[in-house]
Every structure is written in C-alpha cells, then in structure tokens.
Amino acid sequence: MLKRTCTCGDLRKQNTGETGILSGWVNTYRDQGKGLVFIDLRDRYGLTQVVFDAEDTPENIMELGASLRREDVVTVKGEIRLRDGKPNEKLATGEIELVAKEIEIINRTAKLPILPDDHDADKIGEEHRLRYRYIDLRRPKMQKILQIRHKITQFTRNFFADREFLEIETPLLITPTPEGARDFIVPSRHQTGQWYALPQSPQIFKQILMVAGCDKYLQICKCLRDEDPRADRQAEFTQIDLEMSFVDQDDILELMSTFAKNLYKEVGGIDLGDLPQISWKDAMNQYGSDRPDIRFDLQLKDITDIASKTDFKVFKEACDTGGNVKAMRVPGGAEKLSRKKTDAFAEVAKTYGAGGLPVVKYQGGEFLTGVAKFVEPIKDELVEALGLEDGDIVMFGVGSYRVSCIALGEVRLAVAKELALIPEGLFRGLWVVDFPMFDWNEDAGRWVSEHHPFTAPLETHIDILETDPGNCLSSGYDLVINGAEVGGGSIRIHNPEVQAKVFGLLGLSAEETEDKFGFLLNALRFGAPPHGGVAFGLDRLVMMMIGTDNIRDVIAFPKTQTGADLMCEAPGAADPAQLHELGIIMREPAQTTNSE
RNA sequence: GGGGCGGUAGCUCAAUUGGUUAGAGUACCGGCCUGUCGAGCCGGAUGUUGCGGGUUCGAGUCCCGUCCGCCUCGCCA
Numbered sequence: 001m002l003k004r005t006c007t008c009g010d011l012r013k014q015n016t017g018e019t020g021i022l023s024g025w026v027n028t029y030r031d032q033g034k035g036l037v038f039i040d041l042r043d044r045y046g047l048t049q050v051v052f053d054a055e056d057t058p059e060n061i062m063e064l065g066a067s068l069r070r071e072d073v074v075t076v077k078g079e080i081r082l083r084d085g086k087p088n089e090k091l092a093t094g095e096i097e098l099v100a101k102e103i104e105i106i107n108r109t110a111k112l113p114i115l116p117d118d119h120d121a122d123k124i125g126e127e128h129r130l131r132y133r134y135i136d137l138r139r140p141k142m143q144k145i146l147q148i149r150h151k152i153t154q155f156t157r158n159f160f161a162d163r164e165f166l167e168i169e170t171p172l173l174i175t176p177t178p179e180g181a182r183d184f185i186v187p188s189r190h191q192t193g194q195w196y197a198l199p200q201s202p203q204i205f206k207q208i209l210m211v212a213g214c215d216k217y218l219q220i221c222k223c224l225r226d227e228d229p230r231a232d233r234q235a236e237f238t239q240i241d242l243e244m245s246f247v248d249q250d251d252i253l254e255l256m257s258t259f260a261k262n263l264y265k266e267v268g269g270i271d272l273g274d275l276p277q278i279s280w281k282d283a284m285n286q287y288g289s290d291r292p293d294i295r296f297d298l299q300l301k302d303i304t305d306i307a308s309k310t311d312f313k314v315f316k317e318a319c320d321t322g323g324n325v326k327a328m329r330v331p332g333g334a335e336k337l338s339r340k341k342t343d344a345f346a347e348v349a350k351t352y353g354a355g356g357l358p359v360v361k362y363q364g365g366e367f368l369t370g371v372a373k374f375v376e377p378i379k380d381e382l383v384e385a386l387g388l389e390d391g392d393i394v395m396f397g398v399g400s401y402r403v404s405c406i407a408l409g410e411v412r413l414a415v416a417k418e419l420a421l422i423p424e425g426l427f428r429g430l431w432v433v434d435f436p437m438f439d440w441n442e443d444a445g446r447w448v449s450e451h452h453p454f455t456a457p458l459e460t461h462i463d464i465l466e467t468d469p470g471n472c473l474s475s476g477y478d479l480v481i482n483g484a485e486v487g488g489g490s491i492r493i494h495n496p497e498v499q500a501k502v503f504g505l506l507g508l509s510a511e512e513t514e515d516k517f518g519f520l521l522n523a524l525r526f527g528a529p530p531h532g533g534v535a536f537g538l539d540r541l542v543m544m545m546i547g548t549d550n551i552r553d554v555i556a557f558p559k560t561q562t563g564a565d566l567m568c569e570a571p572g573a574a575d576p577a578q579l580h581e582l583g584i585i586m587r588e589p590a591q592t593t594n595s596e
Numbered sequence: 597g598g599g600g601c602g603g604u605a606g607c608u609c610a611a612u613u614g615g616u617u618a619g620a621g622u623a624c625c626g627g628c629c630u631g632u633c634g635a636g637c638c639g640g641a642u643g644u645u646g647c648g649g650g651u652u653c654g655a656g657u658c659c660c661g662u663c664c665g666c667c668u669c670g671c672c673a
Contacts, residue, residue, distance in 0.1 A: 030636095033629040040633070049633070070623075085631040094633090111624065113606055119634060120622080123608055127665050180673035200673080227672040235672095351599095351669060452673040506673090560665065 009046025243533030288409020293483025333393030354407035489534030
C-alpha cells in the first residue's frame, strides 16, 4: 500500500516540484473531458486539488481518475505544481495541485445517504445525520467541533496538572442511591437480583478520595442520568469533575474563575471579563432565575406590598396566600410590543405556572390597556418604584414566590429575544452563591436538597439547619455564563453528624441512611478533611465556544429524545439466555419497536 | 406522563377545494467538454407518500390508531 507523505492541508507553493503522496476522500470531482479531471481530495486537515492531466498522467491512471466519485477513498502519488488556472483563494492549498502519476483506489463508496458537505449538510434532517454519523462527522464543521472539544479537555488536563491535581478514575458500576436523578441500572450476574447503578456523577467517590488523602482530584468523566433530554441535555454527558481538600468556597471560586477565564480566552478567544458573585436570592429577585443572563439589563422588582393595596383579584389572591407580585419595566415597550406579542409572552408565563401575564402601558402619564384600570389606584407608587418613563410597558409576574419570579424571568428572556437586546458575541458570566439548602416539595411532603445532600450549610447557618431548614443557606455555587449553568459545586459536609442530620431532614430513616450511605458516613468518621469541589459541564462549554444550542452537535455519537443511538440501534433486545443467566423475566414479551 | 411541530425519490423540498401517469433541484448512471473549483451542457433511471385501519367513485391530501424525529412542561439531588 502507498503510504501518504503529507496531509491534504499541508502543501504550499514552496513544495512545487516535489513528489507527494496523499490519502483521503474524494470531496468533489470535476470531469472536464477526456484529457482533464479534477478531484478535491479531503482529509481531516484540508482539501487539496488533484489533477489527472492527459499530458502528464499515464493513460490507465487517467481512466481510474475519471471513474472517481464523491467519497471514494484513494491514495494518489504525484508531482506538486503550481496551478495552471487561477489559484483558489478559498483553499489554504489553493495555489498548488497534485498531478496524479499513480493511484490506489482503496474503497469505492456505495450510494450515499448524505453528503458530508458543509454547504448543504446543515439542511439535512438530523435523523439522517445521526444514523450515518460516520459520514456526517467527515464534514469540516464537525471535525472542527471535535477538535475544539479536544482542545478544551487538553487545556483542562494541563491547567489542573500544573496545580497538582491527580487524575483518578472512579467506577462506572456503583450502588444505586436514593435522591437525585433516576438511575440507569445494571443487573449483577454473580449476585442475581442485585443491581448496579451507573453514576449520576462521581460525587461520593471524589469525596472519599479526599478522605483518602488525595488532596486534589480531577476527572473528565461520563455521567448518566435517566431523565428526559432537552436540546441542551442528554442522558449521557461529560463533566470536568474536581475536588480539593483544606479549602473554602473562596479558594474554589477563585481557582475556577481563573480556569474559566483562561479557557475561554485560550480556546475560544473569548474575553469573559470579571465573574462577580450574586446571591441566589438576589438572582431570583432581580432576574427571576437562578441562572441569570446578565448580557442585558431588564430587571424585576418585587412590588408585593404595593400590589396588595389594589382590589385587583389576581394580585389580591397572590398576596393573601403568601405569594408575590413581581414587575418588570420594559423601556419603550408600549410602542414595540403589540397585543399579539404580549399575548405570546403570556403563554410563556403560563408555561411556567403563572395564571397569565398582566401588562399595562404607560403613555402620556396614563396607564393604558391591559390591567390599567386595576392598577390605576397604585399608579404613583408604581411609577416611583419602577422609575417608569413615558412609553414603557410593565409586565407582572404573579403567584407563589418561585412562580412569580420564574414566570416573569422567562418572559424577561423572551422579551430580550424579541427586542434583540442581547448583543451578538458578548459573553458575560457570574457566580450564583448562597443557595438555599432545601426546597419544600409539596408532592413528596418533605424537604429536598436544592443542590445535593452532601452540600454543607453555610458555617453561619449551621444553627438553623434543623430549626429552620427553609431559611438555611448552603455553600453551593453555580457558574452561569450567558444564562446557562456551565458548572456548579459546593463545600461538602465533612462531619458525619451533620451529614446524618441532613439525611434525616430529607426524610431518610437512620436505617435507610446506614443502608444507602453507610460507607460515606463511615468514611467521614475516619478523619475526613474539610473539602469541596465543582463540576463543569464539558458539553455546555463546547456548545458555547462553537455557538450552538444543540448538545448533539458537540457529541460524537449522541442519542435522540428517546435515548436511542440511531447508528448502532441501541437500545436493543437481549438474548433470552443472557436474561436467564441474570435471573430476569420480562413481564411482557419484548415489543418490536423499530418497525419502520 | 402532558402540550406542540414534522415524516413524499439516496438527500432537500413541491404537489390548488380530495381528482389524470406524484414533480423539481441535487446525488447517482450514460454521453459531450483540456483549467475547473457549488464546473457546465444533453440524456436516463429512481417512490410501499413512515406503518396499520377507516371515510369516499376516488386519499400524499380527511378521520382514528401506531412508530420515528424535533421543540417543550413535568423531570434533570
């Protein structure tokens, strides 16, 4: 077999006269007639024009050259020369061409289901791209994404290795635990009827590595959560996971801020600027979100006190039931936002649990349209509180505390999009800190962790952990960039008694706690150092750097909404003998799903 | 579990109120063409309209069910 001497991205004018051997895929062919055929040969590194020219190419090679079609795989040996025609300025190799002297046709392609051409591949249905991922990934655009992803992991390893972090692998087959996302479970063959779980994250293991004296741990690891996917979420995803001993929250935020800023700068050429801190409470109050997008200025204000003075039924009901009324002033919105548009925003609010979206316009010193007559009595106070100016529109978020914030917060994002308030190419991030320890879950009738059960309460809040869990704040923190959570972590509980108390508050009995988390509590009893850490979502980082909203774009072999891998057709049926060996009996006969 | 959108040639799409033999571009096949580069020109082949049922003289089009894909609420400690 002919061995290539360079890649399709290498050759330049100064290589003229040399002999070169190139291997790759036929990107396109341009057959000019019997005596002249052009091939653009593609590999990961670029495109090089190969010419079959009757004056310089042997006759049998001419014939083979003319038979080439898109995506055939070939190796061509020839002479590098300047192009006879005009150079192609679109190509790095555009000044030269390889005159074919020898060719080895390694593989011809079957009829192609998709073409790996950036020009029109973006229009191809994603289903086809996923089914024939090996062709889709040949596209320069997809190769670039794989490369950026590699650069990020490479940067990460270097950054933390330089700072004494050890890369340590943790197991994939672990024990199922209550709390958190739904586990993927794996049957045990040796212990029939027992199950492994795939890790939602290496959380407990990395804490135990701290107890084991590893001091600084890093892993770029797969996490698996059997929950429904979204455009930016996949059951199987990758985290940059780390943990440190003898540190406090400031140490971690400082280190990770440096990491994030350097990463964006070096890999993406992006200036993140400063990463300020905001409390969870302020984030909710001002932005209606625990992951505020601060690239634009619209802010929410709590006007519950003022709203309670009206007779407006919607406001009154919220106020009387301990809920809240939030208001958002949209400068100039009176003209720009038609009834049709505000109705669309109302749908957004409803999606997030609000009953609707009361609006009022402020024009010529008067409240107009919408709920104008209801808020007329509090006009002066509203104008004052919101700093209303002529031509503004005000929108109200009404409901329980979280609903009033989140519904209006989502409207805030929709308004920003509608009015194009988000500057192109701008990156702004911040740390959200001081999360609540718990959130009361109505359905379950118990507290659930806002972060996870291993998150330590703020030192100053340890006193109220049990007496007032609803107001107890944790040492959890999230890094939010452009309104997306890119990472989060916390200082962990390193005291077994505190950890047991938290499990108790979460409604776990002492028995259950011992059964499910005994090994962690045990580890904490044997000299656990104070420790904390963070996990960054690798997929999200890549998404931001390349500017996509679709997580499947940044994963080589992603899954669909129903967790299928269309290429290898996972999940699939198991052999009955396998199931027997595992002691598994199907309740119903397996259904044939892929019945196209 | 709920809501929404979609599925027609290998691919991207079209097809009037239900009405003749379901079309176009591209890829593919054949022919022409010696400087192209999204090559060009001429010709050709290509369909279980996702699948199943129903209504109708007649269904790509209407109805029911189902499968697949996408977006989303719940969910994602």
